[in-house]
Amino acid sequence: MSPIELLRRLLHNWPIKLAALLTATILWYQLREVEPVVERSLERPLEVVGVDAERRPVGLPGRVLVRLRGTARILKNLHPNAVVTFVDLSGVEEGPFTVPVQVRTPSGVRVVEVVPAEVSAVLERQGAAVLPVVVFAPENVVSYNPKSVEARGAASLVERARAAIGVDMDGKGKVTLVPVDDDGRPVEGLELDPAAAEVEVVGPLLTSKEVDLVLAPPPEDLRPVSVKVPARVVVVGPPKALEGVSSVIAKVDWRVGEYTTALELSLPEGVSVIGSVLAQLKVEPVKPLE
Structure with missing residues (x-):
């Protein structure tokens, strides 16, 4: 198609085409004007740019608050990551500094306020x-x-x-x-x-605890005449295993005679006693009734 033919087609019925374009433009502006404008606040991490790997700022806040303004539709669909807050330390020398907080936002979103608007720190x-x-x-x-x-x-x-x-x-x-x-x-x-x-x-982790020692009773045909045993013993074990343990039962090798014997303690799993626990016993048989 030649340029002359293209121009002829563009100018064909140009008053109608111009009127349609003006109508669409006016309608678009009217729709934009009636859409409500709202505000929204976001807390965003503060990024640092313009500083080399050999230097670090000390004392900067980790996050800042940004108040934004835009149409309800835009702000409702706005992803927080689309708003970037940062400080540019290009040209800042080592030592104390104060710089403004800058905000990058998508089209159609305006920054109303930044808290804090500027930050002070030290570049080291x-x-x-x-x-x-x-x-x-x-x-x-x-x-x-x-x-x-x-x-x-x-x-x-x-x-x-x-x-x-x-x-x-x-x-x-x-x-x-x-x-x-x-x-x-x-x-x-x-x-x-x-x-x-x-x-x-x-x-x-092991802990220790002192508890009462309780002897198991002798059989019915034996009678202890003399019994010397510790009143209390020290046991060791995990804290949970020792919870609620206030006494232990000691099994005795009951027999006739005068002797010293090691006691067998009934202990919870994972719990042991410190040292040997001995008993000095004198035991006689129970005489039958005549």
């Missing part, structure tokens, strides 16, 4: 250190690997860190490690490599 050189690993298990004795991890982050934070600790509450195979200072408080802002320790339960 990155440091690294090797921290010992300590895993606590309230009810078990555990072994774990690794025994040390590398901590990376701002130099001042690395200097505060003294150990990487984890707590194994339920015998799981892996626990997350947290860097802590001399007082055991977490040092936030450090990265650990690796960030978790593999834990293996070796055995239950």
